[in-house]
Amino acid sequence: MSLIDEAARVRERAYAPYSGFKVGAAIRxxxxxxxxxxxxxxxxxxxGTCAEAGAIAAMIAAGDSRIAEVAVIADAPRPVPPCxxxxxxxxxxxxxxxxxxxxTLRGAREETTIGALLPGAFGPSDMEAS
Ligand code: THU
Numbered sequence: 001m002s003l004i005d006e007a008a009r010v011r012e013r014a015y016a017p018y019s020g021f022k023v024g025a026a027i028r029x030x031x032x033x034x035x036x037x038x039x040x041x042x043x044x045x046x047x048g049t050c051a052e053a054g055a056i057a058a059m060i061a062a063g064d065s066r067i068a069e070v071a072v073i074a075d076a077p078r079p080v081p082p083c084x085x086x087x088x089x090x091x092x093x094x095x096x097x098x099x100x101x102x103x104t105l106r107g108a109r110e111e112t113t114i115g116a117l118l119p120g121a122f123g124p125s126d127m128e129a130s
Contacts, residue, residue: 029064067094
């Protein structure tokens with residue numbers, strides 16, 4: 001199954017009763033394992049979490065730490081750009097050349113990279129003492 005198909009399948013389990021906007025994310029870690037996430041909203045709206053954040057949490061909990069590939073899908077008029085916070089979260093665990101596929105259920109696809117989504121990202125190497 002393709003990474004987008006994995007994201008589409010898990011998207012059905014998203015918990016988005018407030019926005020009605022379900023998102024699925026799939027991350028292939030270095031080593032090949034796939035980790036899945038969905039958006040999980042909350043009655044206290046700002047407490048909701050994005051699908052990408054869920055997939056990252058699943059990756060870390062499973063013992064992987066480096067992202068090799070990302071896929072995100074929603075039922076939208078155009079492929080949904082990850083929010084700013086998720087761009088930063090992805091950049092923590094994946095290099096700038098890591099491919100990101102943004103997709104819609106209607107078949108649109110946009111291929112980008114973590115580096116294109118967040119040029120000049122602040123990352124762990126920026127905190128190394130000189
Ligand atoms: N959302 C994601 O899960 N990922 C994105 O890339 C964009 C937005 C979620 C957050 C919220 O639950 C809903 O979509 C509407 O913003």
